[in-house]
Amino acid sequence: MSVGENAAMLPDDLKVQFWHEVEQYLVQQHGLSQADAHQGVVEYCVRLQLHGVGDLVFHQEASEVATTIAGILCQGGFASVGGVAVKP
DSSP, rough: OHHHHEEESOOOOHHHHHHHHHHHHHHTTOOOOOHHHHEEEHHHHHHHHHHHOOOGGGGGGGGHHHHHHHHHHHTGGGGTTTTOOOOO
């Protein structure tokens, strides 16, 4: 990893805050339970890592990511999009 890549990485505390906001949107705007929202975020993060997305996801608004996760869950969950369920 080059110095330029390190400089562009988002600090961990901001990543945690972003995923917390995503979870809150899933609960408040999409009607998921806190447990289901957390599980959806965990599974989504695993898929992002598997596909090497890195910090690119943080260029989206938390509400947009929450809508993506809610859409996947409404269509049968992450197992229906090429993966197996992940337990936290």
